[in-house]
Amino acid sequence: MAQKEDILKRIIGHAKEYGFVFPSSEIYDGLSATYDYGPYGIELKQNIRRYWWEAMVRMHDHIVGLESAIFMHPTVWKASGHVDAFNDPLIDNKDSKKRYRADVLLEEHIEKIRGKQQKEIQKAAKRFGEAFDEATYRTTNDRVIGYQEQIDDIKNKMAGYLAAGDFTALRQLIVDLEIACPISGSRNWTEVRQFNLMFSTELGSVSGEAATIYLRPETAQGSYVNFLNVQKSSRQKIPFGIAQTGKAFRNEIIARQFIFRMREFEQMELQFFVRPGTEMEWFEYWKAFRMRWHRALDLPEESYRFHDHIKLAHYANAATDIEFDFPMGFKELEGIHSRTDFDLKAHEAHSGKKLQYFDPELNESYTPYVVETAIGLDRMFLAILSAAYTEETLADGSERVVLNIPRWLAPIQIAILPLVKKDGLPEMAKSLFNTLKLDFSCQYDEKDAIGKRYRRQDAIGTPYCITIDHDSLEDGQVTLRERDGMTQQRMAIEELPAFLHDKLHLSALLSRLLD
Numbered sequence: 001m002a003q004k005e006d007i008l009k010r011i012i013g014h015a016k017e018y019g020f021v022f023p024s025s026e027i028y029d030g031l032s033a034t035y036d037y038g039p040y041g042i043e044l045k046q047n048i049r050r051y052w053w054e055a056m057v058r059m060h061d062h063i064v065g066l067e068s069a070i071f072m073h074p075t076v077w078k079a080s081g082h083v084d085a086f087n088d089p090l091i092d093n094k095d096s097k098k099r100y101r102a103d104v105l106l107e108e109h110i111e112k113i114r115g116k117q118q119k120e121i122q123k124a125a126k127r128f129g130e131a132f133d134e135a136t137y138r139t140t141n142d143r144v145i146g147y148q149e150q151i152d153d154i155k156n157k158m159a160g161y162l163a164a165g166d167f168t169a170l171r172q173l174i175v176d177l178e179i180a181c182p183i184s185g186s187r188n189w190t191e192v193r194q195f196n197l198m199f200s201t202e203l204g205s206v207s208g209e210a211a212t213i214y215l216r217p218e219t220a221q222g223s224y225v226n227f228l229n230v231q232k233s234s235r236q237k238i239p240f241g242i243a244q245t246g247k248a249f250r251n252e253i254i255a256r257q258f259i260f261r262m263r264e265f266e267q268m269e270l271q272f273f274v275r276p277g278t279e280m281e282w283f284e285y286w287k288a289f290r291m292r293w294h295r296a297l298d299l300p301e302e303s304y305r306f307h308d309h310i311k312l313a314h315y316a317n318a319a320t321d322i323e324f325d326f327p328m329g330f331k332e333l334e335g336i337h338s339r340t341d342f343d344l345k346a347h348e349a350h351s352g353k354k355l356q357y358f359d360p361e362l363n364e365s366y367t368p369y370v371v372e373t374a375i376g377l378d379r380m381f382l383a384i385l386s387a388a389y390t391e392e393t394l395a396d397g398s399e400r401v402v403l404n405i406p407r408w409l410a411p412i413q414i415a416i417l418p419l420v421k422k423d424g425l426p427e428m429a430k431s432l433f434n435t436l437k438l439d440f441s442c443q444y445d446e447k448d449a450i451g452k453r454y455r456r457q458d459a460i461g462t463p464y465c466i467t468i469d470h471d472s473l474e475d476g477q478v479t480l481r482e483r484d485g486m487t488q489q490r491m492a493i494e495e496l497p498a499f500l501h502d503k504l505h506l507s508a509l510l511s512r513l514l515d
Contacts, residue, residue, distance in 0.1 A: 008327035011389050012258050014401065018460050020044065020385070021259060033252065033262050040460050041381070043411035043441065045266075048380050049245055051409060052268045054506060055293055055513055056243050063241035063270065064234045068222025070247060074213050076221050077198065079350035080343065081314055086217060087194040089167060091174065096184035102170050102192045103311075106158050109179050110151050111329060117147035159310045167192035197250045199263075215249035220372060223271040224343045227355055227368075231273075238357055238368055239282065241272035245377065257328050259378045266377040273368040275359065276341065282371045283318050283338045289513075290334060290373050291322060296512040297406040299387045305330065315342035322375075324383045333383055334375035341367040384409065388461060403461030404484055408509040412443045412462045414500065417453050419469040421446050429468045432478070432493065439497070440504055458483060463504065466496070 015021040019038035023030040037045055057063050077083050089102040120143055125132045138144055154177070161170040171192045180187050199215040216222070223230075223242040230242050245268045252263050259265075274282050287306070294304055302325070309319040318338040323330045344355045344367050356365045388403040407413065416433040418425035426446055433444045443462070445453050450467060457465050467479040477490045480499075491499065502508060 007389070008258065008386075010391075011327065011385055014389060014403075014459070015041070015385065034264060035259055035262065040411040044384070044405065044409060044461075045377060045381055047409040047411070048384070049266075049268065049377060051506065051509065052293075052375070052377075053243065053245065054510055056241075056268075056270055059510060059513065060241065062236065062239060063243055063272075064230060064236065066223060066226060066230060066242050066244050067246060068219065068226060068244065070216050070249075071203065071213055072216060072221065072225070074211065075350050076225060076347070077214050077217075079346040080221050080224075081346070082198055082214075082217055083196075086198060087196050089162070089170060089192050090195050091171060091192045092190040093181035093184055093186060094188040094190060095186040096181050098181060098183050100181075102167070102174060103158065103162060105174055105179050106154060106170075106177075108329070109177055110154055113147050113150050113154075117144055117151075120144050120147070155310050162311045167194070197252065199249050199251050217250050218248050218374070219244045219246045219267050219269050220271055220374070221343070223269070224347055224355075224370075225351075227273065227344060231357065238359060239272060239274040239278070241270050243268075243270050245269075257326075259382050260326065260328070260331065262378060267374055268377055268380075269372065269374040272371045272373075273357070274371060275362075276366060276369050279338045279340070279369040279371055280318065283336065286371055286373050287320060287336050290336060290375075292513055294322065294334075296509060297384070297409070299384070299406070300325075303383075303387060307332070313337070315339045324379075324386075326382065326386055331379075333379050334373065337372045337374075339370040339372055341369050343370060344368065400455055400458055402458040402483065405461035405463075406509075407463035407483075407504055408506055410461045410463050411441065412457070412460060413441045413464065413504045414443070415453070415457045415462050415465045416442060416444045417450060417465055417467045418446050419450060419467055423470060424473060425468050425470070428472060432466065432468065432496075436496070436500070440500060454481065454486075464500065 012021075016023070016038075018040060020041035022036045022038055024034035024036050025031045053065070057065050077086075090099055091102045091105070092099050120141065121134060121137060124137055124141070125134065138148070154173070157173055158170070161167070161173065168191070171189060174189060175187065178187060198217050200212055201215065203211045203213045223244060226242070230236070231240070234240075245266065247264060248267050249264055252261055270286075272282060272286065291304065291306075295301060304325075305323050307321045307323045307330075309316075309321070312319055316337045317340050320336050321332040322334040322336070324333040347353075348355050348367070356367050358365045384405060385403070388405045390402050390404055392400050392402060394400060405411075414436055416429050416436070418429040429446070430444060433442055436442050443457075445456070447453070448456075454465060461483070463483045465481040465483075467481065469479065472478050472493075476494075477492050478496070479488050480491050480496075481488045
């Protein structure tokens with residue numbers, strides 16, 4: 001773990017040095033768990049958002065978009081359950097004075113046991129070679145079975161205690177498992193307490209006359225209260241979806257691990273309205289599609305896994321997470337939930353307004369069920385940065401840091417580099433730059449030796465560098481350098497647009513999602 005934590009520190013340093021992410025208000029010593037996205041960071045973030053939007057809205061004719069307000073009527077959050085139930089079970093270590101989520105401490109302990117189990121399986125796989133049958137080994141090896149029994153026992157107890165709100169038993173489980181504070185190493189724990197995560201503020205100009213409202217903790221409720229507005233105005237029939245991206249706010253007591261957990265963050269959410277009884281079919285569809293969306297980016301396949309929820313939220317009848325192997329281990333990246341009809345019925349009850357759909361095929365009205373997919377844009381940004389950050393020692397003994405960002409999402413896709421700043425090379429390079437920038441994210445750079453410029457582009461993740469040299473003036477060809485393998489080839493200028501379109505255009509990525 002220490003090595004992975006060191007990698008996270010290096011990623012944070014690289015992100016700041018090369019203009020991806022800065023600590024917010026840094027000249028005033030910063031503000032905890034808030035960050036600003038720099039010139040390359042905002043481009044990467046925009047590209048991730050665009051990929052999500054195009055895949056979800058443009059590629060599905062039964063999904064439309066919405067941008068709802070951050071401020072909503074306070075009764076919205078009463079109806080949704082956030083006022084009464086949006087809490088984290090927190091526990092403090094008396095020696096380190098650090099605060100933790102009790103359920104996260106237990107889940108991390110489970111992951112340590114799972115790691116021991118996986119080591120046993122890997123050793124057996126190495127010992128038996130091609131004859132190894134993992135499924136059989138998991139059900140016959142006493143040590144592997146023992147680890148699984150420990151995992152299942154902890155998961156079942158935790159689920160039961162959380163469902164019952166038995167925080168005394170939850171604390172005792174942490175004590176019985178001898179879980180120690182990662183900072184102090186001690187097991188001197190306080191009682192477990194609940195803490196509501198919503199930010200409150202006042203709407204109004206006069207203190208005492210103002211109404212208490214909340215910064216939204218999620219974008220989903222805007223889709224529910226606008227369900228009929230969107231359905232009728234867009235003439236959609238069930239099943240159909242409402243997609244949103246936007247800021248959400250949670251007063252996270254334990255906000256750490258860089259941009260993984262922040263108090264101000266951005267979500268990309270789909271609320272998909274379906275006929276009751278068909279929700280599990282759509283739940284499986286969206287599980288498969290969302291994983292296909294992730295894997296189309298060619299990030300390491302072993303970095304993803306599904307994780308079914310131990311404790312279902314009050315609104316759900318099925319829920320799973322897509323987890324990613326961040327530098328701090330496997331953590332939630334995206335959630336897929338079957339929310340039943342809880343939200344629409346809750347808003348009906350609190351507003352007194354009907355939120356039903358008349359189904360012409362059944363000739364009846366009903367309250368639709370909802371399947372939700374929700375991904376954190378900031379977490380997706382960190383997942384890409386984590387997978388992309390690579391330190392390499394080259395054949396000549398030199399080193400380079402390269403960001404192997406998926407080429408369709410790279411902040412700068414093409415760097416145009418004249419070999420020298422004279423002899424007509426800058427003019428030719430700028431002409432090419434002005435042509436390609438209409439279709440791609442390009443950067444013109446003529447400062448420093450060509451090798452240094454290559455390294456700088458590697459560090460920000462630019463997939464292709466195009467170098468204009470003296471021969472280019474004679475034969476109309478340029479040198480195209482590829483980031484990952486550092487291979488170079490000569491190519492005629494007129495061939496570049498088609499070649500680069502096939503490699504870099506978002507449509508090439510979206511085509512991977514077609515059935």
